[in-house]
Amino acid sequence: MPPVTTRGTARLAAALLAAAVLVGCSGGKDAVDQSSGNQFRYVQATDKGSVIEAAKRKQAGPVAGSLLSGGEYRLSDDRGKVVVLNYFASWCPPCQTETPQFDSIYRERKSAGVQFVGMDVKDPSKSAARSWLEDKKITFPVVYDEAAKSAIQLGDVPMAALPSTVVIDKQGRVAAVYVGSVLPADLTPALDQLVREA
Helix, strand or coil, rough: CCCCCCHHHHHHHHHHHHHHHHHHCCCCCEEEEECCCCCCEEECCCCCCCCCCHHHCCCCCEEEEECCCEEEEEHHHHHCEEEEEECCCCCCCCHHHHHHHHHHHHHHHHHEEEEEEEEECCCCCCCHHHHHHHHHCCCCCCCHHHCCCCHHHHHHHCCCCCCCCEECCCEEEEEEEEECCHHHHHHHHHHHHHHHCC
């Protein structure tokens, strides 16, 4: 039997953690565990195309990070808008399809108060991420967050898979958590509903 290496142990631990997270994010309508008072965490994905009932939504944490274009992004600056935080990486095949589709939705809906923000969480270098975004002509702001700190800031959102999408309502509350790729036909009805809310 070959000796166990630190790298091998780390890979095994990462695989076990990924498996545990996948179990925690499997389907269901109640995406938020509210059993611990004011603290909360996401335990399941929201059904695609739907949103969490307004009475069950919890305030998003103080998400902030460095933009690839320079400067800082703060979720709190977008209060009053519906915000779509899309967790992606340029090398991820579903992200390569979804991100340009999201940019089209962003261009169509930004005047209605919908803001998209890319959260690049797994690209090993900023230059590779910038190059891909320029090639795809992505116009919404993108935060470089290789360590995925923003998911913890947000409210301990499980990153079971890329892409993952979190939708924030106008009051800064988490309205949906979609794990895996989302089709425009699934996302736009949820955005329409949230835009109509006071």
